[in-house]
Amino acid sequence: MKILVCISKTPDTTAKIAFTDNNTKFAADGVQWIINPYDEWYALVRALELKEKDASTVLHLINVGGADAEPVIRKALALGGDEAIRVNSDSRDSFTIASQIATHAKSVGYDLILTGKETIDYNGSSIGGMVAELLDMPYISLATKLELSGTTATVTREIEGGEEIAEVSLPLVVACQKGMAEARIPNMRGIMAARTKQLKVIEPVAVEALTSISSFGLPPAKAGVKMIPAEQAEELVRLLHEEARAI
Amino acid sequence: MSVLIYIDHADNQVKKSSLEALSYGSDLAKQLGTEADALILGTVEDDLALLGKYGVRNVYQVSNPQLNQLDAQVFTAVIADAISKTGADTIVFSGNATGKAVAPRLSARLKAGLVTGAVALPDTANGFTVKKTVFSGKAFAFVQLLSPIKIISVNPNSYSVKEGSGSAEISSLDITVPAPKVKVTATNKVSGSVPLGEAEIVVSGGRGLKGPENWGMIEELAGLLGAATACSRPVADSHWRPHHEHVGQTGLAIAPNLYIAVGISGAIQHLAGVNRSKVIVVINKDPEAPFFKQADYGIVGDAFEVMPKVIDAVKKLKGK
Known part of the structure; x- marks a missing residue:
């Protein structure tokens, strides 16, 4: 069994969001970078659990990013995985990134490719589906559970108002979210081992981008809160009905 | 074209x-x-x-x-x-x-x-x-x-x-449909409740409610308003409420017309999942709770005293 987990580098969940260069670039100064939580807590940890059940499993991590992504890739390797591949590209176009992952995946032939359901910076929710299409594999998005039995996967995915359970034969691409696994903290042994694990850097293939970000903006600030004394809580209902027309 | x-x-x-x-x-x-x-x-x-x-x-x-x-x-x-x-x-x-x-x-x-x-x-x-x-x-x-x-x-x-x-x-359209590779074996829907992602009104509870046994008032208010129920991450992590109710940066991001947060302080990760709501109401006993800065209406008070009053007022409004 060969598993590939896609890892993205994102700002910390508490990072201040601001933009520079006439609102065309994310203000990265002083920002703490982390593994995208969906990639780490759910995709990577579930892959590690599968590897723990079957020691013959080969687990690779892939990142499409610049050299500045390497500390985050090492952090992922500290949690586990046999080796990592970094495709040396700064592209922010989902199709370009997915094409790099698909090109590498084709050369190795993975049975299972896991991604997070989205990154917490660009919120594209696109990479998994695009990789699956480029590799002509089935795809399950918003997955909350994944069990393997031989070459058959049983996957639970979120739908509006509930969940759906499906059986799919490998190879398969799955986008993971909450429920898939519990977050782990790397231990000292893992951190030490990660230093010597292979981090291969490969050059990107030429792909024409389908999108480009022209600029960023911040939502307008709230006008301010209207406070209602606790002893007149019923006044809230009147305001919501007559003023906000929300109920 | x-x-x-x-x-x-x-x-x-x-x-x-x-x-x-x-x-x-x-x-x-x-x-x-x-x-x-x-x-x-x-x-x-x-x-x-x-x-x-x-x-x-x-x-x-x-x-x-x-x-x-x-x-x-x-x-x-x-x-x-x-x-x-x-x-x-x-x-x-x-x-x-x-x-x-x-x-x-x-x-x-x-x-x-x-x-x-x-x-x-x-x-x-x-x-x-x-x-x-x-x-x-x-x-x-x-x-x-x-x-x-x-x-x-x-x-x-x-x-x-x-x-x-x-x-x-x-x-x-006459289109040949390829054979599926994904075989759906079961669909489990929470019957009778409003799907969270599509709900116009959401009533949400946080750690301030102290335990799962106190969710009755959240459910009662949601029921009266035809709303979906939601919760903050610590609540889902403590298994007080199911994971699919978790809204926030690592849970579901929602954008209802009205979001009523009870006993939720408003950590930045929670706000990320709800800040597209059109009207936000915050009920919290801590006047310093960061959520008040993002709210349209706020009440500083104990949820256990405030919520019954709100529920009564909604009942009157709805003629129940």
């Missing part, structure tokens, strides 16, 4: 999020000086001609019942075929669970630029640029689509449904 809107359905009915996509797609067609058509895969009991009320000229249907269950790979092949048959060059999805599964595949298949999480109509004066949310709702980006075919996935609850009059022409 036309706009094609993908219509999603469940339990034999067209989803509300698809009506938003229809309104978005029809308005976009007007802006581009072209026509809007709809595409539905599978079968529903709804009268599809009525989708004309939302401004579409034709409803194309591939009525193979196999398409009542999602296999993103199969759907992508069928939709791609429908696009070439209808000559559409702008495709609109709702960014719901089906849209998230299918739109990226279609983008890769057709080499068509995709923007997900769209919150407004594109700016087509100079190129084709779509406003979308990024950084989990903390910012937005203007994304330019560079390809001849363009795909837009619209954030649920961010474009109002506009209902007019009119009737759409229904025509059946």
Whole structure:
């Protein structure tokens, strides 16, 4: 069994969001970078659990990013995985990134490719589906559970108002979210081992981008809160009905 | 040259999020000086001609019942075929669970630029640029689509449904449906409750409620308002409430008309999941809770004293 987990580098969940260069670039100064939580807590940890059940499993991590992504890739390797591949590209176009992952995946032939359901910076929710299409594999998005039995996967995915359970034969691409696994903290042994694990850097293939970000903006600030004394809580209902027309 | 809107359905009915996509797609067609058509895969009991009320000229249907269950790979092949048959060059999805599964595949298949999480109509004066949310709702980006075919996935609850009059022409598309690789074995729906992602009103509880046994008042208020219930991450992590109720940066991001947060302090990760709500009410006993800065209405007080008063007032309002 060969598993590939896609890892993205994102700002910390508490990072201040601001933009520079006439609102065309994310203000990265002083920002703490982390593994995208969906990639780490759910995709990577579930892959590690599968590897723990079957020691013959080969687990690779892939990142499409610049050299500045390497500390985050090492952090992922500290949690586990046999080796990592970094495709040396700064592209922010989902199709370009997915094409790099698909090109590498084709050369190795993975049975299972896991991604997070989205990154917490660009919120594209696109990479998994695009990789699956480029590799002509089935795809399950918003997955909350994944069990393997031989070459058959049983996957639970979120739908509006509930969940759906499906059986799919490998190879398969799955986008993971909450429920898939519990977050782990790397231990000292893992951190030490990660230093010597292979981090291969490969050059990107030429792909024409389908999108480009022209600029960023911040939502307008709230006008301010209207406070209602606790002893007149019923006044809230009147305001919501007559003023906000929300109920 | 036309706009094609993908219509999603469940339990034999067209989803509300698809009506938003229809309104978005029809308005976009007007802006581009072209026509809007709809595409539905599978079968529903709804009268599809009525989708004309939302401004579409034709409803194309591939009525193979196999398409009542999602296999993103199969759907992508069928939709791609429908696009070439209808000559559409702008495709609109709702960014719901089906849209998230299918739109990226279609983008890769057709080499068509995709923007997900769209919150407004594109700016087509100079190129084709779509406003979308990024950084989990903390910012937005203007994304330019560079390809001849363009795909837009619209954030649920961010474009109002506009209902007019009119009737759409229904025509059946003759498309070969490939055999599915995904076999759906079970569907579990929480019956009777409002799906969180589609809810107009959400009542949400946090750690301030002290324990799962105190959720009665959240459920009672939600029941009176026809609202969905939600919770903060610590509540889901402590298993007081099921994980699917968790809203926030690592849970579900929602954008209801009204979000009522009870006993939630408003950590930045929680705000990221709810800050697109139109009206936010915060009830918290800590006057320093950061959530008050993001709220429209606030009450500093003990939830156990405030909530019964609010519930009584809603009962009076609703005549119950």
